[in-house]
Amino acid sequence: MLPAVDPCTALKRFSGVCPFLRSTSATSLRSFSTQPALASTSVRPGNRLAELAGTQCPLMSAALARRALAAPAIAAPAPNHSRPKSTLAARKSDAAVARGYASIAEVHQDALRKATAAASPKPAPAFVNPASLSSDKSGALAADEAHAPNEVHSEGRPTCALGFAKHRITSFRPGFDYEAFYGSELDKKHQDKSYRYFNNVNRLAAKYPVAHTANKADEVTVHCSNDYLGMGRHPVTLQAIHETLDTYGAGAGGTRNIAGNGAMHLALEAELASLHYKPAALVFSSCYVANVETLSTLGSKLPGCVILSDEMNHASMIQGIRHSRAQKMIFKHNDVADLERKLASLPLETPKIIAFESVYSMSGTVGPIKEICDLAEKYGAITFLDEVHAVGMYGPTGAGVAEHLDFDLNARGGAAGSVADRVDIITGTLGKAYGVVGGYIAGSERFVDMVRSYAPGFIFTTSIPPSTAAGARAAIAYQKEHLGDRQMQQRNVARVKRDLEAIGIPVIPNPSHIVPLLVGNAELAKQASDLLLTKHKLYIQSINFPTVSRGDERLRITPSPLHSDAQLATLVAALDSVWDELGLKRTAAWAAEGGRCGVGMPEGERKDVVNLWTDEQLALRDLEHARDVAAGKAAPDQAGWVASPVVEAATAAVAA
Numbered sequence: 034m035l036p037a038v039d040p041c042t043a044l045k046r047f048s049g050v051c052p053f054l055r056s057t058s059a060t061s062l063r064s065f066s067t068q069p070a071l072a073s074t075s076v077r078p079g080n081r082l083a084e085l086a087g088t089q090c091p092l093m094s095a096a097l098a099r100r101a102l103a104a105p106a107i108a109a110p111a112p113n114h115s116r117p118k119s120t121l122a123a124r125k126s127d128a129a130v131a132r133g134y135a136s137i138a139e140v141h142q143d144a145l146r147k148a149t150a151a152a153s154p155k156p157a158p159a160f161v162n163p164a165s166l167s168s169d170k171s172g173a174l175a176a177d178e179a180h181a182p183n184e185v186h187s188e189g190r191p192t193c194a195l196g197f198a199k200h201r202i203t204s205f206r207p208g209f210d211y212e213a214f215y216g217s218e219l220d221k222k223h224q225d226k227s228y229r230y231f232n233n234v235n236r237l238a239a240k241y242p243v244a245h246t247a248n249k250a251d252e253v254t255v256h257c258s259n260d261y262l263g264m265g266r267h268p269v270t271l272q273a274i275h276e277t278l279d280t281y282g283a284g285a286g287g288t289r290n291i292a293g294n295g296a297m298h299l300a301l302e303a304e305l306a307s308l309h310y311k312p313a314a315l316v317f318s319s320c321y322v323a324n325v326e327t328l329s330t331l332g333s334k335l336p337g338c339v340i341l342s343d344e345m346n347h348a349s350m351i352q353g354i355r356h357s358r359a360q361k362m363i364f365k366h367n368d369v370a371d372l373e374r375k376l377a378s379l380p381l382e383t384p385k386i387i388a389f390e391s392v393y394s395m396s397g398t399v400g401p402i403k404e405i406c407d408l409a410e411k412y413g414a415i416t417f418l419d420e421v422h423a424v425g426m427y428g429p430t431g432a433g434v435a436e437h438l439d440f441d442l443n444a445r446g447g448a449a450g451s452v453a454d455r456v457d458i459i460t461g462t463l464g465k466a467y468g469v470v471g472g473y474i475a476g477s478e479r480f481v482d483m484v485r486s487y488a489p490g491f492i493f494t495t496s497i498p499p500s501t502a503a504g505a506r507a508a509i510a511y512q513k514e515h516l517g518d519r520q521m522q523q524r525n526v527a528r529v530k531r532d533l534e535a536i537g538i539p540v541i542p543n544p545s546h547i548v549p550l551l552v553g554n555a556e557l558a559k560q561a562s563d564l565l566l567t568k569h570k571l572y573i574q575s576i577n578f579p580t581v582s583r584g585d586e587r588l589r590i591t592p593s594p595l596h597s598d599a600q601l602a603t604l605v606a607a608l609d610s611v612w613d614e615l616g617l618k619r620t621a622a623w624a625a626e627g628g629r630c631g632v633g634m635p636e637g638e639r640k641d642v643v644n645l646w647t648d649e650q651l652a653l654r655d656l657e658h659a660r661d662v663a664a665g666k667a668a669p670d671q672a673g674w675v676a677s678p679v680v681e682a683a684t685a686a687v688a689a
């Protein structure tokens with residue numbers, strides 16, 4: 034219960050922070066404070082003061098909402114269909130929090146927090162990992178304990194017909210018990226340890242890769258972000274976003290068909306088409322949507338289409354193939370021989386799509402793009418290549434692995450017959466190395482126009498905000514011209530892999546920028562992640578089933594160009610300590626068991642890993658130098674890797 038506060042004190046307290054009260058006459062204030070509802074419960078939604086404040090003063094309404102949410106009747110989750118009136122009031126007030134001062138000066142927020150926080154902390158949702166809510170180490174252990182299945186029993190209610198929820202009835206509505214159903218589905222997730230907890234981690238633009246948890250004073254270093262190059266906080270991206278936001282406002286205003294198509298969207302698509310050496314590109318709200326929509330549209334439209342899909346493909350591709358209802362053939366991961374067997378079993382005239390990725394994000398393996406293009410040409414298929422985890426980071430202009438494979442040729446502007454040119458469809462994201470949000474496809478004019486014309490997930494949804502489009506375009510254009518960030522990222526990746534391998538931490542070998550560490554157990558992987566967060570102040574998300582197979586659970590590290598040497602050294606030491614503290618298997622232990630996921634494999638089963646970026650490419654001073662070397666006008670540097678001055682300066686600033 035809230036402590037009783039007399040109305041005049043309450044008004045005085047809030048008038049310091051409430052612009053509405055401050056400008057209200059003394060007579061009105063007196064009259065508000067003597068109203069019966071106010072007198073009985075200090076401030077409560079429903080009285081005259083709350084009503085006025087709620088409609089006229091966003092700050093006051095936020096304060097009232099926080100108080101309302103702290104009331105016990107509201108804080109406890111209510112059974113379905115029997116929501117008390119107070120919950121509805123809280124929802125109304127909650128909306129006031131959302132539309133209130135989230136975007137107004139920090140000083141006002143702090144004033145509000147001071148006025149209300151002590152009395153009414155709002156509990157975090159159950160899916161938020163307690164390890165990220167408190168700087169207290171014990172938070173790490175609380176996540177599973179916090180799970181209490183919904184056990185609200187109703188009396189005299191008929192038993193659910195399906196029987197699964199007999200012991201856990203939550204609804205008075207006759208017939209199917211929806212809430213019990215949700216509860217039992219969630220229980221399955223808790224039982225098999227695949228329930229997803231989210232950490233409350235807030236990456237700080239001015240301190241990247243440093244973030245704070247739920248507590249602003251609790252800073253952690255992020256080692257698992259997919260903002261791979263830090264473009265999400267890069268001045269170039271931010272400036273484009275700020276300027277466009279001020280010019281064109283927040284939202285796009287509609288679908289591309291209705292007021293949501295402007296110069297920023299068109300310019301972004303032109304930039305993307307040129308990045309990928311294709312005639313056209315099309316932007317979606319995410320690459321998840323781009324993949325689902327493109328594969329489902331093509332698979333359902335192409336007559337008798339068969340889609341050949343790598344077994345490790347991302348959920349978005351799997352979903353797109355499912356939606357298309359086309360015949361699906363799954364080939365073994367990166368296994369060109371298996372793919373060829375499957376292609377050869379199909380008639381030449383049958384339309385076929387080979388769907389695969391360049392960098393597989395959980396293992397860091399890289400698709401055999403050139404070989405798959407060869408097969409596609411031989412067997413009359415088209416290629417669909419997801420470059421989500423490669424754009425921005427590979428190739429002389431950041432177009433991805435397909436571009437990287439002809440590095441010199443593409444440094445000079447590309448040419449027909451290159452791998453990038455031979456891939457039919459490229460999909461990518463704006464939300465990872467480009468630091469913003471959105472996804473896209475690039476390909477022939479007719480292909481893009483067909484998807485634009487038929488894909489419901491493109492047509493019937495609001496387009497991305499103009500400012501997002503402008504930010505993405507600025508990030509792409511910047512990375513097109515600068516090699517330094519991707520070289521520095523590679524240098525940091527190589528350093529982390531080398532240092533971890535030296536102390537026997539099981540790095541899953543791969544030729545890309547992903548550093549996966551094999552743990553092999555879901556609970557241990559989560560415990561390791563929580564321990565890193567709470568004890569070592571490092572954020573590394575654990576990756577569990579269904580994202581990876583059971584037994585392949587891991588930690589996934591993604592060093593960025595902005596991680597300093599000191600931050601990387603701290604990371605290695607912390608992992609060493611966590612491996613000891615939890616008794617996790619090191620490489621030798623995996624080897625003793627015959628190896629797993631490429632770790633500790635016996636001699637004959639070891640695969641050579643050749644880095645995508647060669648030492649010579651890493652030694653290029655900049656794009657100009659790359660062009661000159663490619664044209665034979667300059668010699669490659671012999672002195673090993675040289676950081677660009679921009680990256681050196683940024684790294685020094687972070688270290689300081």
Ligand SMILES: Cc1ncc(COP(=O)(O)O)c(C=O)c1O
Pocket residue numbers: 319320321322324347349390394419421422461462463464471472
């Ligand atoms: C391989 C792959 N494709 C597509 C996506 C979806 O991209 P987006 O985050 O833009 O929806 C992801 C997301 O992580 C991914 O890993």
